[in-house]
Amino acid sequence: MGKQTIIQDALSISTNRRGLLKKLAVASAAAGVSQLPLKAQSPTAADVVQFALNLEYLEAEFYSVATTGQTIDQRGVDITGTGSPGPTTTSFGQVDFGNNLVLTSGAANDISADEMAHVVALRAALTANGVTPVAKPAINLDALAGVGASLQNQQAFLILARAFEDIGVSAYSGGAALLAGSPYLMAAARILAVEGQHVGNIRLEVARLGISIPPLDGADVPPPPSGAEFFSTNHANGLCAFRTPGQVLYLAYGLAANTTSGGFFPNGVNGLLNMSSGPATSSNLS
Amino acid sequence: MRQFDSRVLAIIGICGVLIPHAFGATITQTYSGGFPATIMGTLPNQGTALLENFTLSSMTNLTVTTTSYASGGFEPNLLLFNSAGNFAMSGNPFGTADPGTGIVGDMKLSESGLAAGTYTLAVTDFLLNQSLTATNLSAGFTVNYGSGTSFVDANGNPRTGNYAVTISTGASTVPEPATLWLAAPFLGVLAVKVRRSRFSKRSVE
Numbered sequence: 001m002g003k004q005t006i007i008q009d010a011l012s013i014s015t016n017r018r019g020l021l022k023k024l025a026v027a028s029a030a031a032g033v034s035q036l037p038l039k040a041q042s043p044t045a046a047d048v049v050q051f052a053l054n055l056e057y058l059e060a061e062f063y064s065v066a067t068t069g070q071t072i073d074q075r076g077v078d079i080t081g082t083g084s085p086g087p088t089t090t091s092f093g094q095v096d097f098g099n100n101l102v103l104t105s106g107a108a109n110d111i112s113a114d115e116m117a118h119v120v121a122l123r124a125a126l127t128a129n130g131v132t133p134v135a136k137p138a139i140n141l142d143a144l145a146g147v148g149a150s151l152q153n154q155q156a157f158l159i160l161a162r163a164f165e166d167i168g169v170s171a172y173s174g175g176a177a178l179l180a181g182s183p184y185l186m187a188a189a190r191i192l193a194v195e196g197q198h199v200g201n202i203r204l205e206v207a208r209l210g211i212s213i214p215p216l217d218g219a220d221v222p223p224p225p226s227g228a229e230f231f232s233t234n235h236a237n238g239l240c241a242f243r244t245p246g247q248v249l250y251l252a253y254g255l256a257a258n259t260t261s262g263g264f265f266p267n268g269v270n271g272l273l274n275m276s277s278g279p280a281t282s283s284n285l286s
Numbered sequence: 287m288r289q290f291d292s293r294v295l296a297i298i299g300i301c302g303v304l305i306p307h308a309f310g311a312t313i314t315q316t317y318s319g320g321f322p323a324t325i326m327g328t329l330p331n332q333g334t335a336l337l338e339n340f341t342l343s344s345m346t347n348l349t350v351t352t353t354s355y356a357s358g359g360f361e362p363n364l365l366l367f368n369s370a371g372n373f374a375m376s377g378n379p380f381g382t383a384d385p386g387t388g389i390v391g392d393m394k395l396s397e398s399g400l401a402a403g404t405y406t407l408a409v410t411d412f413l414l415n416q417s418l419t420a421t422n423l424s425a426g427f428t429v430n431y432g433s434g435t436s437f438v439d440a441n442g443n444p445r446t447g448n449y450a451v452t453i454s455t456g457a458s459t460v461p462e463p464a465t466l467w468l469a470a471p472f473l474g475v476l477a478v479k480v481r482r483s484r485f486s487k488r489s490v491e
Contacts, residue, residue, distance in 0.1 A: 093372075094372065094373065094374075095373070096372065096373035096416065096420050096421050096422060096425075097373055097376055098365055098373050098376075098408075098415060098416030098420050098423070098425070098427075099415040099416050099417065099418055099420070099430075100363045100364075100365060100376045100377075100412070100415055101363075101412060101413065101415045101430050105375070105376045106376070106378055152421065153418065153419045153420060153421050154418045154419070154420070155418040155419050156419075158418075209418060211418075
């Protein structure tokens, strides 16, 4: 196991900065690299933001294609940067939002505007702090088409949108510890709040329409009728789930652990935090 | 502004066909005159959709508004499909709340830089929609929750089957919410790069 793998594995099961650093130190010693400066491989707040930028690219592409048939770069958003750039692919296109009763079309347009703005905002925040943003990696929007989550129609759209939004909320929550005290905290907190509004809207529509949704992992709380909760919270503590970058990538890579590519990111995400871990569990809700 | 009653359109032979559907019926008309134009008529019941075909001879801004709810007509949906029957956009509630019902019952659909071509505007009662798994206009419409017969609005108020839809082309004076973010200062330069080719399936990179 390489040093980076060990560090990212440690990151994937760490819920706060102190615990993370402790595990990183242990991991480095175990790998026989304790003589190397730990700081050189420790994820920084900027690394977490770069990781979030990969996820925002995915969400923005999904909603942009769903609502307009165009990718975000076709609509004028800069997607260049460090790492490996790649195309966005799908065998579908703009979603038929012909069921105006559920207001999905209007909500999707609003969410699409938000997600594109999130890409721009994170890139601007990184640039303002002297960091070159990562490029948009290759994205496969059909990764879960086989299980009915895609751009094929309005129902498939809602299933995938629900997954993206709940994952996004948990990802920002999981990154909070590493963003404490950084210049990115305010932007991340505000984006998290917006993602929370998105998922609330989509979960309610899924529940109203009776769309069946299987759980993604042990921390997932599907809305009715598959689950019992309209909101993805643990009512015992009033909190949502958090997921570490590794746990998020487990889902994004197509339920694949300890890998650096797959699923929605066929060539992996760009940036230091690119290794999946095992899935989140119910403890991520505690 | 030109005004046409749907019965007149049928009489003068432009096109007027009642097509029964498995779930909802459709009345198809084709308008071939100039813009702006107001299309007026009466749908027989809640389960029938008006499909109004029209052609844009060149790229233009399109605005479609209804004005019939204010005068007792049904609460409408506006859905626009391209020549291949693929969904293009839907309308949003427009205007002020009706003092009698408390509902913003009329709709507006607008888009700037719409490509030349033939489009189909679907005008339906708000309870008549496509299914969640529809991928094309050809999938037809289904009545959600309603009886499919008499017209009622979202508050249960009885309505008539009357509709009045105005189709306008040309300059748009109100920026759309979806494009407002492009006006942000940090994106001003990027805005010129926007290209629109909304209706091409499989159009991503």
